[in-house]
């Protein structure tokens with residue numbers, strides 16, 4: 001309910017905003033009172049995650065203890081992240097338990113645009129052992145994807161036994177199948193494929209695994225976009241006898257796509273309506289999960305499907321998007337977010353062999369050398385340039401949001417109030433595990449600066465530390481997190497700061 005006081009405050013802010021606009025100052029002022037009690041969800045310490053194609057491990061040296069450059073970037077992103085393996089290519093992997101194990105017979109599948117070609121590859125014992133060492137070296141855990149589209153219960157169980165034994169407690173849970181809600185395109189009969197037929201197949205595979213791996217835990221259904229499947233599954237669940245243990249309901253999210261779609265642009269990515277849709281999905285997913293006593297995780301997503309869009313996926317705007325998106329899901333009690341990426345080759349294979357973003361660049365007249373200077377895929381959080389690994393803007397946004405991990409979120413109406421002022425900004429607050437209070441304000445606006453007065457309460461005192469997420473402009477091919485060397489203290493419980501347009505600010509009071 002809007003109390004009279006809040007109404008007046010909001011009205012005053014709106015008027016202040018209007019006044020400043022008319023004077024051409026492009027600045028909005030707002031006062032935000034930080035609640036004392038942390039009554040929102042806890043943001044898990046392992047909230048931050050990345051997603052890679054299973055095909056990435058066809059090269060066993062990639063996720064290995066020897067790949068020190070990649071280990072460094074994983075650790076720079078998070079010391080306790082979650083690596084999810086899956087993607088379209090996971091449906092074309094086959095488990096190869098011994099060097100001389102023969103390749104199994106594969107079923108017939110259809111070749112369609114945007115889906116992988118039926119190029120099968122082996123997942124080997126060596127690749128899984130190296131993965132275990134990589135996880136050990138990074139401090140990360142794993143959500144491991146076993147294929148469904150072309151797999152058999154016996155082979156799935158064989159693979160799951162080895163993966164569970166080898167990854168040990170670094171394995172959070174297994175997933176079976178990637179985006180089964182799209183199997184009607186190339187892997188199943190569209191006339192009969194549904195959440196029900198999926199669930200029947202899933203149970204056959206999960207049960208075969210659970211017989212061999214007693215402690216097996218699962219995440220499912222890992223849908224591309226049909227979150228209604230989560231509802232259908234949750235409704236069906238009580239009728240399943242002795243169901244396998246599902247700890248997490250999972251779905252994916254891409255803002256839009258492919259790169260050639262003109263609607264995939266910075267203003268659309270950052271506009272409030274985009275986040276409203278995210279909220280609507282979260283409502284459906286959270287309701288289904290609570291019916292099943294599970295959590296929700298967004299296990300694969302990014303700005304633009306089929307490999308991302310240059311100028312949108314690889315710029316500061318993507319950082320502000322990922323920070324906002326991640327924190328919104330954290331407020332909805334998600335256990336985490338896995339942004340998709342990897343090498344250009346693995347992601348290109350996952351979408352049929354080429355990235356539409358490359359054709360865009362060719363049309364613009366870029367030379368092969370210029371094209372190679374872009375990250376591939378364009379949305380990848382960690383780019384590979386030769387033997388170098390580089391943290392990309394979208395990863396900086398995730399890292400910025402991840403700085404609240406382990407904390408308990410405060411319930412606020414900040415984002416609504418900010419939206420009411422007409423500036424495109426959101427804000428989140430948390431009580432951190434060490435007792436500090438931290439507020440993140442994301443000014444996604446291309447032009448309007450924000451002046452915020454944060455009120456921590458009359459009796460509050462303490463040292464104020466700030467960090468900014470920034471780059472020269474929304475479309476800059478860079479993002480930085482800068483910790484201010486200067487500390488401040490609260491003045492009568494308050495702290496004021498300017499959050500320039502296209503900037504994130506984190507204020508921590510300790």
Ligand code: BDP
Nearest residue numbers: 087088089305306307347350
């Ligand atoms: C998802 C797939 C993944 C792709 C990604 C994309 O699971 O394999 O790489 O889309 O289109 O649907 O970029």
